[in-house]
Amino acid sequence: MSRLLRRLVLIPPVLLAVSVPVFALPRLTGADPVRTVLRTRVASEVPDPAVQARVAADFGLDGSPVTQYLHWLGAALRGDLGLSFVTRTPVAAAIGSALLVSGLLAVLALALAAAVGLPAGVHAARRPGGPLDKALTGAGILGVAVPEFVLAPVLVLVFAVGAGVVPAVGWGSPRHLILPVVTLAVYPAALAAQLVRAETVDVLARPHVRTARANGLAPARVLWRHAARLSTTSVLALSGMFTAGLIGGSVVVEVVFGIPGLGRVLHDAVLAQDLPMIQAGTLTVVAVALLAGVLAEAVQLALDPVAR
Amino acid sequence: MRYAPAAGLLLVLGGPFFLPDPVAADFGAILAGPSPAHLLGTDQLGRDVLARLLVGARLTLGLTASTLAVTAAAGTLLGLVAGWTGARVLVRLADILAALPTILLGLLTAAVLGPGTASIAVAIGAVGWTPFTRQAYHLTVREAGRDYVTAARSLGAGPARVLIRHIAPNIAAPLVAHLCTRFAGTLLTVSGLSFLGLGVQPPAPEWGAMVADGRAYLVSAPHLVLAPAAAVVLTATLATVLGRRSIAPNQ
Numbered sequence: 276m277s278r279l280l281r282r283l284v285l286i287p288p289v290l291l292a293v294s295v296p297v298f299a300l301p302r303l304t305g306a307d308p309v310r311t312v313l314r315t316r317v318a319s320e321v322p323d324p325a326v327q328a329r330v331a332a333d334f335g336l337d338g339s340p341v342t343q344y345l346h347w348l349g350a351a352l353r354g355d356l357g358l359s360f361v362t363r364t365p366v367a368a369a370i371g372s373a374l375l376v377s378g379l380l381a382v383l384a385l386a387l388a389a390a391v392g393l394p395a396g397v398h399a400a401r402r403p404g405g406p407l408d409k410a411l412t413g414a415g416i417l418g419v420a421v422p423e424f425v426l427a428p429v430l431v432l433v434f435a436v437g438a439g440v441v442p443a444v445g446w447g448s449p450r451h452l453i454l455p456v457v458t459l460a461v462y463p464a465a466l467a468a469q470l471v472r473a474e475t476v477d478v479l480a481r482p483h484v485r486t487a488r489a490n491g492l493a494p495a496r497v498l499w500r501h502a503a504r505l506s507t508t509s510v511l512a513l514s515g516m517f518t519a520g521l522i523g524g525s526v527v528v529e530v531v532f533g534i535p536g537l538g539r540v541l542h543d544a545v546l547a548q549d550l551p552m553i554q555a556g557t558l559t560v561v562a563v564a565l566l567a568g569v570l571a572e573a574v575q576l577a578l579d580p581v582a583r
Numbered sequence: 584m585r586y587a588p589a590a591g592l593l594l595v596l597g598g599p600f601f602l603p604d605p606v607a608a609d610f611g612a613i614l615a616g617p618s619p620a621h622l623l624g625t626d627q628l629g630r631d632v633l634a635r636l637l638v639g640a641r642l643t644l645g646l647t648a649s650t651l652a653v654t655a656a657a658g659t660l661l662g663l664v665a666g667w668t669g670a671r672v673l674v675r676l677a678d679i680l681a682a683l684p685t686i687l688l689g690l691l692t693a694a695v696l697g698p699g700t701a702s703i704a705v706a707i708g709a710v711g712w713t714p715f716t717r718q719a720y721h722l723t724v725r726e727a728g729r730d731y732v733t734a735a736r737s738l739g740a741g742p743a744r745v746l747i748r749h750i751a752p753n754i755a756a757p758l759v760a761h762l763c764t765r766f767a768g769t770l771l772t773v774s775g776l777s778f779l780g781l782g783v784q785p786p787a788p789e790w791g792a793m794v795a796d797g798r799a800y801l802v803s804a805p806h807l808v809l810a811p812a813a814a815v816v817l818t819a820t821l822a823t824v825l826g827r828r829s830i831a832p833n834q
Contacts, residue, residue: 301694416827420819422771424778424791425812428798436802523686523775530779531798541687542779545694553694557687564682 279576282569290562294351297557298344301550308336311548312360334358334551347554357551361544366555369540374559376446377529377536381521383452384459388517392464393510396471397503403476411468418465423527427458431531444533455532459524463517467510474506508578518567522560587821595640605634605788614804624806626797632810639788639811644818646783647770650704654711655762661712662719663746667727674720677713685710685772686779693781703773703782711769718761722754756829763826767819774815790815 302308309330313322322330331337335346335357347357356366399411434454435443441453478484479502487497526538533539537556544552603609603621609629616624623632665673688709692702726732727750735749774791776782783789785796790811797807 297691300691303695304697416820416823417816420767420771420823421816422775422819424775424794425815428794428801428808429812432801432805432808519682519684523684526684526686526690527775527779538686541690542781545690546780548694553691557691560687561683564684568682 279569279573282572286562286565286569289565290558293561294348294554294558295344297554298347299340301548301553302340304548306548308334308360308548308550311550312336334360347551351555356555359544359552360549361547361552366551369552370537370555370559373535373537373540374563376534377525377538380452380455380459380525380528380534380536383456384521385463385517387456387460388463388467389511391460392467393471393503393507395464396468396510397475397498397506399468399472400475400479400502400506401498408472411472415465415469415472418461419469421461423458423462423524424531426461427454427528427531430454430458444531446532446534451532451534455528455534458531459521459528462520462524466517466520470510471503471506474509475502478502478505511574511578514571514574518564518571522564588825591818591821595637595644602634602637603631605630605638607631614800614807616804616806623810624804626804626807627800632806635788635793636790636810636814639790639793640814642783642787642789643770643774643777643791643815646700646703646773646789647766650707650711650773651762651766651769654708655715655765658712658715659719659758662716663723663751665716666720666723667742667746667750674717677716680710681713681717683710686775689772689776689779689781693776698781698784700783703776706776707769707772711765714761714765715758718758719754722757723750726750726753760826760830763822763829767822767826770815770819770822 309327310322312330312334313326328337335343335350337343338346350357354367356370358364359366359369362369395411395415399408402408431443431454434441442448442451443454445451479498484497484501487501488494492501522538525536526542528534529536529539530542537559540552541556541560543549544556607630609621609625609631611629612618612621612625613629614625614627615621615629618624621631621633623636626632626635661673664670685706689703689706692706692709693699696702696705723746732745732749735745740749773782774789774794776791777784777789778791778795780792780795783792785792793811794808794815797804797811800807
C-alpha cells in the first residue's frame with residue numbers, strides 16, 4: 276500500500292519536472308509564437324507592431340522566457356491552461372472533453388481485448404502444438420505485426436466501403452465506435468493471448484493441477500477453475516505493458532477515424548505549432564501514463580499474493 | 584523461411600534495375616490497377632507502385648535498421664555495465680522511459696525539430712535503448728552468479744574481459760531474439776510516425792507515408808493503400824517469426 280502511495284505522491288513532482296522541457300523545447304524552433312498566432316488568421320506578411328504587442332499580451336507571450344513559464348505555471352495550477360493559438364478558446368476545456376473521448380475509446384478497446392485475448396490464450400494452451408494452438412499463435416503474431424495505420428484503412432475498405440454496415444469516419448453514435456474500438460483492441464488482444472498461453476502452459480504443469488486431475492475433476496473444470504484463473508490474473512498484473520501501446524495506437528486511430536480525442540488534438544496541435552495545446556496535451560498524456568502505471572501496480576497487488 | 588530476408592534484400596537492391604523509374608509519371612495510366620507494365624499498378628500521378636515500394640524499402644528499412652543498431656548497441660552495453668556494477672538507477676530510468684509511448688515522443692520531437700528523419704531518429708533513440716538495457720541487465724545479473732564467472736575472475740580476468748569474453752557470448756542468444764522482435768516494433772514506429780505526417784514526408788516513398796498518401800484514393804484505387812500496407816505487415820511478421828525461431832528452433 277505504501278508503495279502505491281509513494282508512487283502517487285511522486286507524480287506531481289515528475290509532472291513539474293517534465294513541464295520545463297515541455298514548455299521550453301517547442302519554443303526553440305526559432306518560430307516567433309506571436310507570428311504563429313497571427314499566421315493562422317492574418318495572411319499579410321508583416322503584422323502591425325501594435326497588433327503584435329496586443330497578441331503577445333493576450334496569449335502571455337510578453338516578458339522573458341522565465342516569466343512566461345512562471346505565469347503559465349501559476350495559471351495552470353489554478354486550472355487555466357491558456358488559450359489555443361488556433362481556436363482562441365480555453366485549452367483546459369478542449370483537453371477535458373478530448374480526454375473523455377479517448378478514455379471511452381481506451382476502456383472499450385481494453386474490455387474487448389480482454390474478452391477475446393484471455394480465453395483465446397487459455398484455449399491455445401489446452402494442447403500446445405495442436406492445430407488450435409498453431410492457428411491462434413499465427414493469429415497472435417499477425418495481430419502484433421499489423422499496425423493500426425494498416426488495420427484501420429483495411430477495415431474501412433471491407434466493412435464501410437464494401438459491406439456498408441458501419442460508418443467509415445466520424446463520431447457521435449455508438450455505430451461510429453465499432454471500427455475504432457476493434458482497430459485499437461487487436462494489438463492488446465494478441466499480446467494478452469500470447470502471454471496467457473505461455474502462463475497457462477506453465478501452470479498446467481504444476482502439482483496442484485496434477486492433484487486436481489488425479490482427484491477426477493473434469494478436464495474443463497481443471498483448465499478453467501484451476502489453471503486459467505491463475506494465468507489470467509498474472510497477465511492482468513502485467514497490464515501496464517499495454518498502456519504505452521494503447522496511447523500510441525489511439526493517436527493513429529483518432530486521426531484516421533476523425534475522432535475528437537486527446538491523440539488527435541495533440542497531433543493537430545503539433546502540426547499547427549499550437550504551443551499551449553502541445554504543452555497541456557503532453558502533460559496530460561504523461562500524467563495518464565504515470566497513473567496507469569500506478570493502477571497496473573494496484574491490480575498486481577490486489578491479484579498476486581506473492582507480490583503483496 | 585530462412586532465406587526470406589536475403590531474398591527480400593536482393594529484391595530491394597536489384598529490383599529497381601528491372602522496373603520503371605519510380606518518379607517517372609505515366610499520364611496514360613493514372614490510378615491504374617495491376618497490369619504487366621505496372622505489376623502493382625500506378626498512383627495518382629501514374630508512378631509505378633512496385634518501383635516506389637522497393638525504393639521506399641531503403642528509406643523504411645534503412646531508417647529502422649540504423650536507429651535499431653545504435654539503440655541496441657548502446658542499450659546492451661548500458662545493461663551489461665549496470666548488471667555488473669549493480670547500478671539499478673539506470674534500470675529504473677529505463678522502466679520510467681519505457682512507459683512513455685514512442686508516438687508521443689515523435690509528436691514532441693516533430694514539434695521541436697520539424698517533421699523529418701531527424702525527429703524520428705531522436706524519438707526512437709530516446710526510448711529505443713530501454714528494452715535492451717532492461718534485458719541485458721537481468722541476463723547479466725543472472726550470469727554473474729554462475730560458476731564460470733567466478734572461475735574466470737579467480738584466474739585474474741578483469742571486469743571488461745569477464746563481461747565481453749565470458750558473459751556477453753552466453754547472453755547473446757536471447758538478445759538476438761529480442762533484436763528481431765524490436766526490428767518489427769521499430770519498423771512499425773518509423774512507418775507509423777511517417778503515416779501521421781511526423782516523419783519522412785509524402786513525396787518520398789516511405790511505406791507509412793505511402794499508406795497515408797493513398798488513403799484519399801481508398802475507394803477508387805485501394806491498391807495504393809494495400810501494397811505498402813502489405814509490405815509493412817509482411818516485413819514485421821517475418822522479423823517476429825525469425826525472432827521466435829531463434830528462441831525455439833523447433834516451433
